[in-house]
Every structure is written in structure tokens, then in C-alpha cells.
Amino acid sequence: MTTIAGQASLEKSLTKSEKKKVIFLICSVLLFSVMNGTMFMIAVPDIALTFSLAPSQVSWVVTGYIVIYAIGALMYGKLADIYPLRTLLTIGLSFFVSGSILGFFAPSFGVVILARVIQAAGASSIVALVFIVPTRYFQEERGKVLGIVSSTMAFASGIGPVIGGFIAGVLNWQFLFLISALVIFAIPFFWIWMPEEKKKEGKVDIFGAGLIAFAVASLMLFITVVNWWFLVSSIGFFGLFAARTRTSENPFIRPDLFRNRPFRTTILAGFFAIMTMFGMMLMLPLMLNEVNHLNTLHIGLTIFPAAMAAAFTGRIAGVLTDKRGSKQVVIIAFVLMVTGFFLLSTFVGSPAWVIGLVVIISYIAFPFIQTGTATLISTSLPKNEIGVGMGIYNLFNFMSGxxxxxxxGKILDYESGVLLNPLSFAQDHAIMYSNVFIGLLLLTVVNGFCFYLTLRNSTV
Incomplete structure (x- = not known):
């Protein structure tokens, strides 16, 4: 395929068939990347049993992965502003496959952790770069393709626990690594189907990258293990990074990036929206287990229809983004979230099939919020900063989750006898779940109101 300098020319050079191949390719690897995270959450108890570990020890299977995943998303996003996407994806997929193979043959828990870290170093390239592909190759259909990408993420999030529980139950948790290793077959197709690009001008501030990496890692560790020394370390590294940014001729992240109001507003709105969505997704399995007394398999089957509904509506979110604008799609997402949280608060304690139906509304909001905010980010930044902008966007999403x-998780440790939703069916400890959903609803209302007021006169 011929090398073409301009993104608009590059898009026009792709035939309809080539565009379909690129979309299929990026969604295929994204599916494995997202599933890899959700499958292992189900397998944590089995890993603990295999190596006779305490919960605090085995949790590093998930914690270590999340920390490296968040850092990698930022790093690959910055590199994408300079280096060709297919080169970065090839490197990332190679790390992902290497970690997967190592994990399958891991003789000890230490090697399992190392394998997960290597996996995350590779998997983070997928989620970071896949969101950049629509902004670079599909300018005229950006919203539609971002909708498909968001649908894939929703589908993978829903099917991951089901597949993970089945494989770990029928075979062994180590076979989950083998499933992830299948992405090796995608690498040649990136060189066959992806457009050829040249390296762009620019340098990466390696020292600045290291400072922000340590700052983010410390912050993520503080969030996940609640050790205050990590917070102190994070503040220190962020301070050093800020100083480096002011003195460097080519800073890793340009300070004026956050002076861009649409970018700043969208980052914050997305942060709080994803925080509430992930909070809901965390609560659902706990609620279905504690209140409805379901096992892991039945929990997965209860949530699965909602994930499928989100997958099918992602394309609608993309089409609406192209036709009506990304701001309206974000507002629709907030309306869906408020409606969904209210219904969940009301029907806590109802039969599982009722919860399975009600939660569909909340899950549908996921592709809408992701498609709308990702499109806003890509349209509010100059082309040479879209990569690092999307990297920051993904980083904030992981931190918010x-x-x-x-x-x-901390709030649910407490009990409450006061029911905030007078229409709720909740009783006993289910009252706390109902109240938390009301809390998510109120946070979403405030978030949506601030988003609307800030950007109502914006032309983005």
C-alpha cells in the first residue's frame, strides 16, 4: 500500500474492503486484550489455591496488570504521535504473546506475576492505539468506527468472565494464558492490511516519560493497596515531572494541552462517568452473590445479556456521533446512566432475571460515553497531539476505574438502615447497595450538568 503523508489522503486511499479489514483486525486484538483482564479476575481464587496464597498476595495478579496497563496506555499514545501504528502494535502484540506463553508454563507465582506484567506491557498498546486508528484512518466515519470499538470492549467485558469461568473450571487457569497467546496470528495481518506510514518528526523525552511513569505507578499502587507512602512517592514524582516539563524543550506532555477547555472538560467528565460505570460493574457481581445468592457462572449469565445489548448498540452510538455530534451522544449516555442507576436502586433484591433486564440500560450507556468522549478528544486536539491526548484519556479511564x-468496595463494608430510594425493594444489607446506586445517580447528574454548562457554546 502506498505511503501517503496526509491523514485525509490516507483515508481516501483505503478502499471499502481495506477499511473493513482494518476494523476487523483492530477489534479482534482488542477483544483478546479486554478479555485477558476480565478472565483472570474470575481465576484469582484458583491461582490462590494452586500456590497456597493469601488474598492480599494473589491480588497482585490483577493489581500488577492494572498498574502497567495504565502506564502503557499513556506511553504508547505518546509514541503514536511519532512512530507508525503498525510498528507499535507489532511490538505490543509481541510482548502480549511472550507474556502469555511464559504464564502458561509458569512454575511459580513469581513467574505468573512477571508474565502478567509482560502481558500488560503489550496489551496496553492495543487499547491505546486502537482508539487512535479511527481518528487517523477514518476521519469521515470516526464516530461510527469508535462505536464499533466501544461495542467490542463491552462485548469482551461481558463474555470474558463467562469464558474465563468455563476454561478455568473445565481445564485449568493456566489455559487462560494460552487463549491470550492466540493474538500471535494477527501480527502478520497488521503488515498486510494496515496502511504504511513514515516516522514523523519529534522526540520523546525519555527522562520525563520515566518520571510520569513512576508517578502514575505510585498513584495506582496507592489506589489499589492503600499504602500512604505510595501517595507521597506519587506526589514527589509528579512534582519532578512538572519541573521537567517547564524546563524541557520537548516535554513528554505539553502544559498547554490542559489549557484546551474542551479537552480538559471531556477528560474530567469521562473520568467521573467511567468511575461510576466501573463502580456499578464491580457492585453487580457482589450484589448478585450476596443478595441473590448466585454462583460465579450464574452471575456471568445474568450480566451477559446486558453486555450483548451494549455491543449491539455501540454502532448506533457511532452513527449518532457522526450525525448529531459527540456532545449530544455524551448527554444521551448521562441520561441512560441516571435511568439505569435509578432502576437498579429500585429493584435491588428482586429476582436475578429482573436485575438482568434492568441492568441492560446502564450497560448500554457504556459505548455511548466512550464513543462520545473519545470523539470529543480527537476533535478538540491538533493532529500531532491526538496520540498523547488519547493516552491521557485512557490513563484517566483506568485510574477512574x-x-x-x-x-x-470500602463503602459496601458498612451497613445502613436508611433507604434513600422510597420506591426500592431493598431489605437488610441490600439497602446499602440501593443507596450506593443513588449515590452514583447523583454524581452522574452533577457530572452531566457541569459538562453541559461548560461546553454548551463550544463548537467542537
């Missing part, structure tokens, strides 16, 4: 999970 970790914060949401940590905060809600």
Missing part, C-alpha cells in the same frame, strides 16, 4: 472500585 481503580478509584471507583476501591471507594465503592
Amino acid at each position: 481503580a478509584i471507583g472500585g476501591a471507594v465503592i
